[in-house]
Amino acid sequence: MTLLGSAFDAASPEATTNRTAMLEQLAEIDAVAAEVVEGGGAAAVERHRKRGKLTARERIDLLLDRDAPFLELAPYAGYGSQFKVGGSAVAGIGIVEGVECMIIANDPTVKGGSTNPSGVKKTLRMHEIAIQNRLPVISLVESGGADLPTQKDIFIPGGATFRNLTRLSAAGIPTIAIVFGNSTAGGAYLPGMSDHVVMIEERSKVFLAGPPLVKAATGEESDDESLGGAGMHARVSGLADYYAVDEPDALRVGRRIVSRLNWRKAGGPRSHSPKPPRYDSDDLLAIVPPDLKNPFDPREVIARIVDDSDFDEFKPLYGSSLVTGWAQLHGYPIGILANARGVLFSQEAQKAAQFIQLANRSNTPLLFLHNTTGYMVGKEYEQGGIIKHGAMMINAVSNSTVPHISVLLGNSYGAGHYGMCGRAYEPRFVFTWPSARSSVMGATQLADVTYSVSKASALAQGKPFDEDGALAVRAMIEKQITAEAMPLVLSGLVYDDGIIDPRDTRTVLGMALSAIHTAPYEGADSFGVFRM
Incomplete structure (x- = not known):
């Protein structure tokens, strides 16, 4: 027999200590997870709802098959930075019409869904996962483009976002964009480079430059609808492949697109009725x-x-x-x-x-x-x-x-x-x-190495060694490495x-x-x- 035995005693003092410590660590993670779920905060979410719009997570829920799981990925992107934790996007793997898809949803409650440096990292990682595993990509778009004050950290690496969409398409991996609101500047290229595009009547606005910038650049007077509205793109430019009447309708259309992909998995499990583990x-x-x-x-x-x-x-x-x-x-x-x-x-x-x-x-x-x-x-x-x-x-x-x-x-x-x-x-x-x-290496070892090297260097040069100062530096380094790990x-x-x-x-x-x-x-x- 190759069944694993277990010497674990859940009632032992060691197990109790371990469990308490793990639950404390999980409580810290859960507190940050609550920040992620609240998006831009209660006021921003309420303002968003008053406009008759769904949140990014509600859009994902309606897109997924009923009771289907959603494996959220990189939820803590941006933790410890100046940005809202989450990277101004919700992303992960979910099942749509029986097909596992990579879903990336801009969170419009966080600075209008603008992309910040953490969001770029997160999106590029999602594209990498999609390419490696041949997962169709569904982008739920509502974005003001780049977060302009941090453009130096976004502009150059962020270009890979659009490159990846074309490479996914070239590899035969479907890309679908459902546009829920403004999709401006770089955000306009998300539908522009996707295989299938859904826009919503009087909601979707897709343009490289909005009316104020167009006027400043060319002197031309225009309005949102004629410049980049869903009706214009459905009837004139041809950018919109599907024209939805509201958000639930757009998500319904997105599901129908997936159902028509004729997508097949390369392989499945060896056993379709696996036995669960024998231990709790x-x-x-x-x-x-x-x-x-x-x-x-x-x-x-x-x-x-x-x-x-x-x-x-x-x-x-x-x-x-x-x-x-x-x-x-x-x-x-x-x-x-x-x-x-x-x-x-x-x-x-x-x-x-x-x-x-x-x-x-x-x-x-x-x-x-x-x-x-x-x-x-x-x-x-x-x-x-x-x-x-x-x-x-x-x-x-x-x-x-x-x-x-x-x-x-x-x-x-x-x-x-x-x-x-x-x-x-x-x-x-x-x-x-x-x-x-x-x-x-471990924080203690790294701090010890730094202390030893500084002491050896001083002695080799015949210089006096400040023991108290070196110990203070050692303690500071140990604290820093512990936090960074x-x-x-x-x-x-x-x-x-x-x-x-x-x-x-x-x-x-x-x-x-x-x-x-x-x-x-x-x-x-x-x-x-x-x-x-």
Whole structure:
């Protein structure tokens, strides 16, 4: 039998401590999530409703199939910046007429839906996900274009928004724009570069320049409707393919467009009636300790997310700091790599490289569960070849062509973050738990290194060393790195696709795997040169 056992005791003092800490972290995340949901705030939402308009989230709800799930992505974009958290857009994967689609909705309650630097990052990430997974893109447009005071951070990178729409179309991936209000300047190119365009009578206004700018530039007098109204675009310019009478009608038309796409998934789950895990997902709140210096067994996590808690472990007695093995999740086959004791040694790196090769031979997606402080250092390990073995693992990750998903459970530091397929290695999706931390190294270690280097430098130059000053700098650096390693900070920079409640991990991964299987994929048949 390959069913995972469990030594976890939910009533133990350790589990109680872990659960309390995780719930406190989730409460902090939930407080920020409430800010995201409120958009531009109560006053802005009320003003929007008085105009007879739906909010971005209400538009998405009406677009989706009844009771269909919506996997919101990058909800915390812009956290810690001068902008409203959320990137002035709501985005994610939802099911429309049975088709998984990437939905990107401008939030007009946040500065009229204008795009800010965080929104650009978020939108480009959504396009990347859509291209990789061949997801039709539905843009729910109501945007004043670029947030002009921050144009220097938007104009140049933001051009990729329009490039991506044309590349999606060229790749045969449908793009649909439903215009709900003003779509000005750069916002006008969203419908202009989409395959299908829906506009609303007396609501949609699409123009490169509004009447005031036209008058200033050319002296021409014009009004909104004749310059860019839905009626004009439906009857004169031809930009509007469909003419709706109101917002619900426009969303109905959008659904009909999707129903006529004749869109098919490349593959489905091996089992259409997968068995749930044998252990309670609520236990996932209590497995990771608040002090990440204390190890935890990732098998306890695996047992609560894979089908029937059934896991074929690969090389269980070799390189035991890394757990590898095969399972199914919501019927989809996966290979799993999970850090067991933080540090990666040469055996773990070699084991990972072989496992990744095998996954590519069998066309099996890979799930990386992070809790690593990096590759082991020291004379013994340097002489034993840790650099070349770590490079072997990173080589395998870099050149693997099966889909990857990463979930940061605990630490994800240094080159270990790279070897476990961090953001730079282009996993299809990256999610974090509230307990996760990620930086070049641990905050204490980084501060210690800075202190030691400054002291050694002073002594080498024969200069007096200010011990008190150096200790103050060391404390400041440790505090800074601790703050920068937090999940909300990383999520605000769109370095992940969302912070998830541990109890939702199986559901989120199932939705991600389903989206992945919309596109065909094939394992790599060659890798870079492995140093042996």
